[in-house]
Amino acid sequence: MGTSIGANIKRLREQRGWSQARLAHEVCRAAGVVGEPVGRQEVSRWETGRRTPREWLPFLAAALGVSLDVLRAPLEPSQPPLPTLADFLPEGDPLKPLSASTGRRIGMVQVDDLQQRVHGLRLADDVLAGGDLIRPALRELRSAVRLYREGSHSSEVGRQLLRQIGELTQIAGWIASDAGQHSEAERIYRLGISAATQAEDNTLAGNIAGSLAYQLSNTGRESEGLTLAQAALHDAGSDAPPKARALYWDRVAWAHTKAGGVANGQQAMRALGEAEQALSEDSEGIDSPAYLYWVDAGELRVMESRVFTEIRRPLRAVPLLREVLSGYDATHTRELALYLSWLAVALADANEPEESAAVAERVITLGSDIPSERTAERVRVILRRLREYAEVPEVAALLADHQTA
Structure with a gap:
């Protein structure tokens, strides 16, 4: 029942063009409470079914202007399931270790070294184009995958290596796409989604998936781009850092824009509003990954202007x-x-x-x-x-x- 209630809350909220924060405010106002004990994250938990509204249900109905029966109505069978990143993983496991028991022993020193090289490549991309960087980017990626597959390491070191491989695929895929090598970029991005998923880093997986969605939307595969952008947003969840959620919403806005049509244009505007709302929460002391250093109000204005x-x-x-x-x-x-x-x-x-x-x-x-x-x-x-x-x-x-x- 919680899943159908959550889906109904989300559907009714989006029909009104409200953000999760707006719905939280309206629920508190309907309940006549002070201090807004219900916030955006609580609404997100209701919508994803991780928590049931229970005592807040009557006030949700009042805020949304519907009856309790409407909120409790079962999902229609014709409704498609929410997209997930699992549909975009590469076939097999390209990161399966080859000789974990006999290979070179890998520790955090090697992980830190890889992290520095990834960061250096990311900074280089700020001032150089894909054609200049594609060879060193692919060389670094091959070396990192080989290090993970052929080396021997603890589970924690392995997880950190996977995370760095994920970060490397994001920037390497971006570089390959900028160089016009779209098939290569897609292969790299899918590898990165696999690495981030195995590292249990949903925020990173969403970032990589959003980059692939952006490429798909710009290369004539608008429907796939929209599906993947929405999957990245959904799978990362409401616990993702504010900057990450802002970026996911930014990608959703662009995917809707490229999909075309009046309805998609309206959805793009709503997504931009959600991105702005998410970024406004960045001052609340929640740390964002270093690779999101470039996501700020100026970047959101750029996307808004492009839309x-x-x-x-x-x-x-x-x-x-x-x-x-x-x-x-x-x-x-x-x-x-x-x-x-x-x-x-x-x-x-x-x-x-x-x-x-x-x-x-x-x-x-x-x-x-x-x-x-x-x-x-x-x-x-x-x-x-x-x-x-x-x-x-x-x-x-x-x-x-x-x-x-």
């Missing part, structure tokens, strides 16, 4: 992008080019072709020196969008200079 650009609402997108770009680190060339590419498209949608062409020229200049397939694809998107304004002199000159792109 607005994709659904053709340039009057919302342009100011957000200008705000983010005004203080962006110019050494992060690829990201700067990518963010400017969204501004160029939004300006074209706002019927400002001259300014769009000027921004596009800057994107092309920045992208000419970086081997990034993501950037190259964004250049193609801009040029296709500007063809509508081919009679405008600035646009005509741009198209003539870069027609081969």
Whole structure:
């Protein structure tokens, strides 16, 4: 019964466009209590069936404007099951140890060394593109997997090795995707989901799955991308750190956006609201993994502006992008080019072709020196969008200079 009540609570909440925090507030108000003893995490536990509302059930019904019978109604057989990451694991076990009893003894020294190399690769990705990093990234990944499979280690050291392999797959998959090697990136990501799952690190598994979902959404597999983004969010659960939950919701928002349609656009807006709500809880003293150092309010504004650009609402997108770009680190060339590419498209949608062409020229200049397939694809998107304004002199000159792109 708890599962059906939880599913009904979630369905009714989402129909109203409320966040879990909003529902918690409304329940407390319906109960007439002070201090909000029910919070977002409690609502999450109700929805996932880990806890039953019991004495709060009447107040839930009142807050949602339904009867108790509606909340207690059994799930309809036609409702699809919630997606899980288990559907995206690689076949077999590519991390199965080969010779744990006779191989080289591995300790925390080797784990710490691997952690430093993973972090160094992650920092390098901030300033270098996939084409520059793909070889060292794959070399590090092969070495790490071999270390785990061929070495001898305690269960705790093995778990920490798996965690570092998971972190390495996230950045290596991202690099491979940026280099345009999407099949290789997917294989790497699936390996990482397996490693993180075996390490029992749900937060890391969700982060890796979200990266794969992002790639799927951007490479013509929008339905799979949405399913996986939702699975990453659901499997990680409400106990994931605030920054992680913000990132999961961010990926869900983008997946809905790429799936298209009015309903998905509305769901994308709701997901962005949930991401903002999650990030607002980051000041409550809950530690987030070091690999989420880049998730902040600025990154959420970037995603919000991209969503607005994709659904053709340039009057919302342009100011957000200008705000983010005004203080962006110019050494992060690829990201700067990518963010400017969204501004160029939004300006074209706002019927400002001259300014769009000027921004596009800057994107092309920045992208000419970086081997990034993501950037190259964004250049193609801009040029296709500007063809509508081919009679405008600035646009005509741009198209003539870069027609081969």
